[in-house]
Amino acid sequence: MTCELCTSPGGDVLWEDQFCRVVHVAEPGYPGFCRVIWNTHVREMTDLDDVQRRHCMNVVFAVERAMRNTMAPAKINLATLGNMVAHVHWHVIPRFTDDPHFPQPVWGVRQREGAPVRAGTSSLAQSIRSELQTH
Amino acid sequence: MTCELCTSPGGDVLWEDQFCRVVHVAEPGYPGFCRVIWNTHVREMTDLDDVQRRHCMNVVFAVERAMRNTMAPAKINLATLGNMVAHVHWHVIPRFTDDPHFPQPVWGVRQREGAPVRAGTSSLAQSIRSELQTH
Numbered sequence: 206m207t208c209e210l211c212t213s214p215g216g217d218v219l220w221e222d223q224f225c226r227v228v229h230v231a232e233p234g235y236p237g238f239c240r241v242i243w244n245t246h247v248r249e250m251t252d253l254d255d256v257q258r259r260h261c262m263n264v265v266f267a268v269e270r271a272m273r274n275t276m277a278p279a280k281i282n283l284a285t286l287g288n289m290v291a292h293v294h295w296h297v298i299p300r301f302t303d304d305p306h307f308p309q310p311v312w313g314v315r316q317r318e319g320a321p322v323r324a325g326t327s328s329l330a331q332s333i334r335s336e337l338q339t340h
Numbered sequence: 341m342t343c344e345l346c347t348s349p350g351g352d353v354l355w356e357d358q359f360c361r362v363v364h365v366a367e368p369g370y371p372g373f374c375r376v377i378w379n380t381h382v383r384e385m386t387d388l389d390d391v392q393r394r395h396c397m398n399v400v401f402a403v404e405r406a407m408r409n410t411m412a413p414a415k416i417n418l419a420t421l422g423n424m425v426a427h428v429h430w431h432v433i434p435r436f437t438d439d440p441h442f443p444q445p446v447w448g449v450r451q452r453e454g455a456p457v458r459a460g461t462s463s464l465a466q467s468i469r470s471e472l473q474t475h
Contacts, residue, residue, distance in 0.1 A: 249404065251401055251404050251405050251408065262394075266393065269386050273386060280422055281385075282419070283420050284445075285419075286418075286445055288443035288445070308423035309447065
């Protein structure tokens, strides 16, 4: 069985190194929604070694920091599930009180219609790259 | 406003140190469901300093390791959301193909009835403590 994260970038690549990549995904209602995807096919975080795992989390937290600086969300949501695509990837999601599901998880029951424009989305990519330069 | 994770343990405490605690929560259909809760009221992971953040993640991954060793789940799900209780806590969830929501997130649409018993649940607490002793 082919894995879609092995065979495609999985979104618009904002940053990458030899270990992982940060992609922006087109999730309706969720501008700024990013994923951090480990490049090789690894199932669980504890299948990575300590150095790899720390690197992966440093990238996740750099994305969180960039999101907070550029978009000022009400809350950041972080999750690695992989029930359908068992290849380590993190959802990094800026949440706002008027987004489609707030305060429910994005996988929960939709609370409202509409897809508000978010200030700061356009500078997110540059901010992520800046955070990861010093990394 | 009082925060429920400041005023109560938030579950059956399996392990704790001065920074955080691991609790087992009674989620119907999800034996083994644990949370790692930061003791002080901190909103986002990037509000912790590097050492605290690394410690928190080391505890999360120790719980993941213990779950895999004792329960052999199909997948581990990790998430920190905090949209309703904005006090850093991680959901560490062993997922099985016959659990109520699989392959959906536990916050998604229920896929089936029933709450299977899971082998290994009874030794999870001891395994978590063992993983964290060497930590």
